[in-house]
Amino acid sequence: EEQEEDVLRELRLFLRNITERLSLDRRFKAFTKPVDIEEVPDYLMVIKKPMDLSTLLTNIDEHKYVTVGEFMADADFIWKNALEYNPDSDPMDRNIRHRACALKDTVRAIIRDELDEDFERVCEEIRESR
Ligand SMILES: Cc1noc(C)c1-c1cc(NS(=O)(=O)c2ccccc2)cc(C(=O)O)c1
Numbered sequence: 001e002e003q004e005e006d007v008l009r010e011l012r013l014f015l016r017n018i019t020e021r022l023s024l025d026r027r028f029k030a031f032t033k034p035v036d037i038e039e040v041p042d043y044l045m046v047i048k049k050p051m052d053l054s055t056l057l058t059n060i061d062e063h064k065y066v067t068v069g070e071f072m073a074d075a076d077f078i079w080k081n082a083l084e085y086n087p088d089s090d091p092m093d094r095n096i097r098h099r100a101c102a103l104k105d106t107v108r109a110i111i112r113d114e115l116d117e118d119f120e121r122v123c124e125e126i127r128e129s130r
Helices: 002-024 026-031 053-061 069-085 091-116 117-128
Strands: none
Touching: 002 026, 002 053, 002 069, 002 091, 002 117, 026 069, 026 091, 053 069, 069 091, 069 117
């Protein structure tokens, strides 16, 4: 009903704000767009669920997320994919893994600091009712 739509509108604003702040952080530039398959031809042979910040934003706009937990599950693919595709000890791999870990920690810190757990509980009630 209307109150539920008000809650989900507020959720989308919260998730867009987080995603836009991450996209503005220069450390995370490589995560702003899908990995370019022209540049990285074997990427889709290794990574089964590509994810990036622009795709998160599209998903938000398409009302894909009803809870912060669902958003986090997709956001986690961004850094998990980077760790999986770049496992080697050479400086390039280490550097992208460092940025991936910074992304993971930054998302969690923002959610811990800015998400009201009562709000997330209401979102989870809406998810269970659908
Ligand atoms: C992410 C990722 N996961 O595996 C790899 C490998 C990367 C990755 C991919 C690219 N090149 S790219 O053309 O696909 C691209 C450029 C700008 C934004 C988004 C993607 C650059 C870098 C980088 O560190 O600069 C990293």
